Amino acid sequence: MTEDPFEAIKATFFQECEELLADLEAGLLALENGEGDDETINAVFRAVHSVKGGAGAFGMEALVRFAHVFETLMDELRAGRKPCDDATIKTLLRASDVLNDHVAAARGAGAPVDEARSAGLVAELEALTHGDAAPAASAAAPEADEDEFGFKPVQFDPMDLAPAAAPATSGGGDWRIVFQPNAALYAKANDAGLLLRELSRLGEATVEIDASGVPMLDVLEPEEGCLSWTIRLPGAVDEAAIREVFEFVDGDCDLAILRDEAEAPPVEFVAAPVAAPAPDLDITALLAAAQAQVQAPAEPAAPAPEPAPVIAAPAAEAKAPPAAPETAANAPVAQAPVTIRVDLDRVDRLINLVGELVIQQAVLAQRVSETAMIRATGVGQGLEDLELLTREIQDSVMAIRAQPVKSVFQRMPRLVREVAQMTGKQVRLVTEGEATEVDKTVVERLAEPITHMLRNAIDHGLEKPDKRVAAGKSAEGQVRLAALHRSGRIVIEISDDGAGINRERVLGIAVEKGLVEPDTQLSDEQIDNLIFMPGFSTAETISDVSGRGVGMDVVKRSIQSLGGRISITSKPGEGSTFTMSLPLTLAVLDGMVVSSAEQTLVAPLAAIVESLTPRAEDIHLVGGHTPVIRFRDEFVPLVDVAATLGFGIGPEPASTGVALIVEAEGGAKAALLVDAIQGQRQVVIKSLETNYQAIDGVAAATILGDGRVALILDIDALVSNTRRSVRKPDLKLAS
Amino acid sequence: MPAASAIQTLIVDDQLTMRSLIRASLQQIGVVNLREANDGEEALRAMIAQPAHLVISDFNMPNLDGLGLLRAIRAHPPTSKSAFIMLTGRADKELVQRAVQFGVNNYLVKPFTAGQLKEKIEGVFGPLT
Numbered sequence: 001m002t003e004d005p006f007e008a009i010k011a012t013f014f015q016e017c018e019e020l021l022a023d024l025e026a027g028l029l030a031l032e033n034g035e036g037d038d039e040t041i042n043a044v045f046r047a048v049h050s051v052k053g054g055a056g057a058f059g060m061e062a063l064v065r066f067a068h069v070f071e072t073l074m075d076e077l078r079a080g081r082k083p084c085d086d087a088t089i090k091t092l093l094r095a096s097d098v099l100n101d102h103v104a105a106a107r108g109a110g111a112p113v114d115e116a117r118s119a120g121l122v123a124e125l126e127a128l129t130h131g132d133a134a135p136a137a138s139a140a141a142p143e144a145d146e147d148e149f150g151f152k153p154v155q156f157d158p159m160d161l162a163p164a165a166a167p168a169t170s171g172g173g174d175w176r177i178v179f180q181p182n183a184a185l186y187a188k189a190n191d192a193g194l195l196l197r198e199l200s201r202l203g204e205a206t207v208e209i210d211a212s213g214v215p216m217l218d219v220l221e222p223e224e225g226c227l228s229w230t231i232r233l234p235g236a237v238d239e240a241a242i243r244e245v246f247e248f249v250d251g252d253c254d255l256a257i258l259r260d261e262a263e264a265p266p267v268e269f270v271a272a273p274v275a276a277p278a279p280d281l282d283i284t285a286l287l288a289a290a291q292a293q294v295q296a297p298a299e300p301a302a303p304a305p306e307p308a309p310v311i312a313a314p315a316a317e318a319k320a321p322p323a324a325p326e327t328a329a330n331a332p333v334a335q336a337p338v339t340i341r342v343d344l345d346r347v348d349r350l351i352n353l354v355g356e357l358v359i360q361q362a363v364l365a366q367r368v369s370e371t372a373m374i375r376a377t378g379v380g381q382g383l384e385d386l387e388l389l390t391r392e393i394q395d396s397v398m399a400i401r402a403q404p405v406k407s408v409f410q411r412m413p414r415l416v417r418e419v420a421q422m423t424g425k426q427v428r429l430v431t432e433g434e435a436t437e438v439d440k441t442v443v444e445r446l447a448e449p450i451t452h453m454l455r456n457a458i459d460h461g462l463e464k465p466d467k468r469v470a471a472g473k474s475a476e477g478q479v480r481l482a483a484l485h486r487s488g489r490i491v492i493e494i495s496d497d498g499a500g501i502n503r504e505r506v507l508g509i510a511v512e513k514g515l516v517e518p519d520t521q522l523s524d525e526q527i528d529n530l531i532f533m534p535g536f537s538t539a540e541t542i543s544d545v546s547g548r549g550v551g552m553d554v555v556k557r558s559i560q561s562l563g564g565r566i567s568i569t570s571k572p573g574e575g576s577t578f579t580m581s582l583p584l585t586l587a588v589l590d591g592m593v594v595s596s597a598e599q600t601l602v603a604p605l606a607a608i609v610e611s612l613t614p615r616a617e618d619i620h621l622v623g624g625h626t627p628v629i630r631f632r633d634e635f636v637p638l639v640d641v642a643a644t645l646g647f648g649i650g651p652e653p654a655s656t657g658v659a660l661i662v663e664a665e666g667g668a669k670a671a672l673l674v675d676a677i678q679g680q681r682q683v684v685i686k687s688l689e690t691n692y693q694a695i696d697g698v699a700a701a702t703i704l705g706d707g708r709v710a711l712i713l714d715i716d717a718l719v720s721n722t723r724r725s726v727r728k729p730d731l732k733l734a735s
Numbered sequence: 736m737p738a739a740s741a742i743q744t745l746i747v748d749d750q751l752t753m754r755s756l757i758r759a760s761l762q763q764i765g766v767v768n769l770r771e772a773n774d775g776e777e778a779l780r781a782m783i784a785q786p787a788h789l790v791i792s793d794f795n796m797p798n799l800d801g802l803g804l805l806r807a808i809r810a811h812p813p814t815s816k817s818a819f820i821m822l823t824g825r826a827d828k829e830l831v832q833r834a835v836q837f838g839v840n841n842y843l844v845k846p847f848t849a850g851q852l853k854e855k856i857e858g859v860f861g862p863l864t
Binding site for chain 2: 694
């Protein structure tokens with residue numbers, strides 16, 4: 001936290017800018033897809049306007065200048081003075097990219113703005129704003145000074161807010177005025193609101209609106225008078241004064257001035273709203289009134305509607321119009337969830353502490369169970385409750401870090417536009433499941449592989465427009481980016497409707513690069529997966545857009561380092577789909593705790609297919625020395641974990657050991673031979689690389705209940721090592 | 736000559752940044768009795784629940800904009816006498832005229848300084864103490 005409040009507000013501004021810019025882009029994309037309406041244009045205007053407003057407060061001049069030009073065009077569009085056509089929207093999208101750059105530059109977070117690009121867009125925006133005519137004033141021109149309007153502040157009398165004097169007792173009861181304007185009243189540019197204000201000057205007035213005459217929005221004629229009001233005034237008010245207020249609208253409204261017998265209770269200023277026994281209804285009506293009045297035009301109108309029998313209508317009925325106000329006004333928006341902004345450091349600290357708490361709880365439980373007190377006292381039950389509570393705390397804390405993938409997805413439209421422009425292709429990006437939540441660290445690390453795969457999909461997947469047309473497809477290709485939850489993991493799918501993988505070409509390159517033997521017989525799926533092999537990168541030969549020096553093998557590795565898997569399916573002529581699946585969090589893992597040569601190890605539960613006790617007749621030696629075990633109808637390599645990791649020798653398989661059948665990504669299986677299974681447990685992952693160094697075959701470490709460190713096995717590494725020693729030449733496949 | 740600290744004020748803006756800026760500026764000039772609302776509708780609810788002496792409202796907001804809020808406040812007797820200062824992003828003559836028509840007390844063009852804000856408030860309330 002900084003000391004200067006304005007610095008803190010500035011930080012708020014940049015956070016808010018991110019949201020505004022996202023809204024801006026979302027709005028423009030909706031317009032591009034033809035899903036937008038006037039309110040969308042308005043929302044886009046507001047976003048730009050708000051960015052400009054904040055930037056002005058902090059003296060960010062370059063940003064203000066650009067936003068001003070942008071805003072001016074948006075103002076023309078929302079007023080309907082300029083058409084919001086496709087070409088305009090395309091320009092606006094590029095302008096939003098530059099606005100992003102300006103914000104980043106003002107924040108000091110991005111590269112300096114490309115001045116030429118910015119100036120070019122300013123010129124484009126101004127051309128759209130002013131048509132062919134030269135811009136009337138430069139964007140930098142100072143805005144009109146308020147004084148030139150000759151505005152005089154309206155003095156406020158503090159006495160106005162003093163509690164109203166007790167109403168003078170008068171001979172008669174209070175006045176009840178029922179007033180329903182006809183269309184003619186509005187057509188003559190009279191304003192019901194002004195009349196009400198005049199009335200309220202005569203004395204303490206309460207106003208009730210009857211909006212029940214307002215029809216559904218689609219049949220609403222804003223020129224017609226659909227509203228009526230019931231105004232109550234103290235009995236002391238002169239009737240002539242009341243009639244005088246309506247002097248100029250006589251005949252253009254239905255008016256009844258009645259005197260009540262009963263006396264209304266005195267009215268206090270600060271008291272709860274007198275006219276609103278049901279405040280919600282009252283505000284809805286007020287809102288309806290405010291909206292309806294804003295819409296009231298000055299043009300001659302259609303004939304007045306049938307006057308509603310308002311005079312006869314009891315007040316209670318008038319106060320509770322069923323659904324009408326909701327259609328007339330903006331329906332009350334569902335309350336947005338209340339949020340606070342918290343430094344990530346604090347959340348991370350909390351998560352670390354909860355991780356320690358989980359470990360400590362396990363340690364405590366184990367210690368207690370080793371003593372005799374567990375049966376004799378209520379300690380056992382207490383510990384169980386504590387464990388449940390700890391789990392719940394852990395889940396809740398993890399939920400704090402969960403974020404929708406939207407923050408990554410919303411960066412992609414810009415990328416798609418840029419790549420499309422570079423490659424001369426027409427692309428429409430469709431995103432789904434933006435609200436899917438996943439741990440923040442996972443979200444952050446998703447950006448790179450998604451970026452890369454989208455580039456790939458456009459560059460390699462989609463065909464040029466002419467080729468697409470020739471193949472009977474639309475000139476515009478579609479790339480779909482979707483996120484969903486599936487069995488405790490997040491799945492990201494990137495698919496295109498392009499030509500699909502050119503298998504002949506892929507195989508040719510793989511042979512050329514020595515990745516496979518020329519005469520190897522491979523299935524289509526195996527060929528598709530060749531693109532993930534290290535050393536296979538078609539980027540340099542096809543274009544430099546996708547590659548940037550990085551091949552799919554790097555993408556695959558970065559996904560694997562997140563505990564994820566990637567696979568591809570492709571159909572010639574129809575396109576390809578890349579599917580990544582990732583764990584929802586990197587902090588905890590469901591594991592099977594096993595022991596091997598006096599060490600305790602953890603195998604990720606997700607990878608375990610089955611565990612079994614191997615029988616001698618199921619074990620065979622391949623080539624005289626490599627053991628395999630029969631599992632259902634296949635033989636899988638038998639791996640002695642202790643020997644493979646080099647800390648000992650495992651059990652004799654046929655006698656004492658347990659084999660865990662594990663499946664690596666791509667479906668390759670192995671049987672991990674260990675001494676015994678201790679049980680299932682959720683463990684807190686501690687990075688080995690951070691605390692020690694990376695070890696082949698070990699993914700991470702954890703601390704168990706007895707305080708000992710246990711290594712978490714890297715199943716994929718173990719399986720692929722085995723297969724390398726079993727099958728030669730090695731073809732490491734992934735699917 | 737009202738005491739600045741006695742003026743109950745409602746800040747209305749859909750942007751957290753602007754609300755924070757207005758709040759900080761008001762606090763600088765001693766106006767400390769503050770509430771905030773996100774948009775016109777929320778402001779109207781706040782005003783009905785507890786009227787304020789002064790409403791400082793943005794013009795351009797979702798749900799109910801500043802003009803709509805002004806009209807609603809003026810149309811509702813318990814709140815009709817509150818002072819209303821409109822904040823606008825641009826000095827739009829037509830907008831100001833409409834606001835005057837609906838009974839705005841003063842208006843202020845963004846960006847503004849705490850000094851300018853004080854001037855505008857004093858234009859309505861007289862010199863602040």
